[in-house]
Amino acid sequence: MSAVISEEGGVVKAELEGRLDTMNVNNMEMQFTAGIAPKAMPTIVDLTKVTFIASLGIRMLLTTCRTLDRRGAKMALYGATPPVMEVIETTALSEIIPVVGSEAEAVAAVKG
Amino acid sequence: MPPAGNERGNELVLHLPCTMDSLERARLSLHDWLGDRMPSEGALNRIEVVLEEMISNVVRHSIGATALTLAVESGPQSLRITLADDGPAFDPLSASAPKPYSSLDEAQPGGLGIGLIRKLSQGAAYERIENRNVFTVSMATA
Secondary structure (H helix, E strand, C coil), X not given: CEEEEEEECCEEEEXXXXXXXXXXXXXXXXXXXXXXXXXXXXXXXXXXXXXXECHHHHHXXXXXXXXXXXCCCCEEEECCCHHHHHXXXXXXXXXXXXXXXXXXXXXXXXXX | CCXXXXXECCXXXXXXXXXXXXXXXXXXXXXXXXXXXXXXXHHHHHHHHHHHHHHHHHHHHCCCCCEEEEEEEEECCEEEEEEEECCCCCCHHHCCCCCCCCCCCCCCCCCHHHHXXXXXXXXXXXXXXXXXXXXXXXXXXX
16 A cells, blocks of 8 residues: 655645555555645545555545645545445545546646 | 465355454455355455454454454355454444534544445344354345
8 A cells, every 4th residue: 555645736646556444544544644634735635546445544534634624725536446436435425525537627626 | 374264165264363464364365265256346345345344343443352253154146244253242233323424524434334334235233142242244246
């Protein structure tokens, strides 16, 4: 599992790769949150290469998004594969965080 | 080292320590056992999520559990997954379902795991048998 965090055009981009399962989230949640939340900038999260997500992964995305929201910044997810999308929809995360198909749509969602 | 256990035709039985490592060991053992009975991609993902949540729930929250027994039984277009642990009595189904999300600010991050088990399975049941928690879930394979 890896998380690459970069900045471009006033937007933070987090590219996640691998399985967002219990063990991996335990190992990388701190890095993910610390790399995003203090910036308090519009943030997009690339899920294209995430092959699996369980409840701790959903919790990590939710808590990071909520922290950003309280600091006045938006976060959007994009590129979820069908198995990952099913879990996102089952937990209703997509009701409160924008989940879109492409990077361009995600940028538009957080800058709008 | 492979987990202690055995495979008896339509049933997989694994004896695992109550540790985080057991999550991945159970998943890989399940994959090996499924072999050519592999469910559809969507069903397999739902089975993996539910298995992860069942084991994670005990490993992360039980105070006192040391050993797990995982049994997976194959039926017609379904799998019956049973997880037993030797921790204090706890019915994971006793918790009320988390409130539906209405806003980001009010969203509670807890209770997601049991919610996923309830929604992705065909049914779930808890029993306390001989000082062990026994949690059984039925999963569709199609």
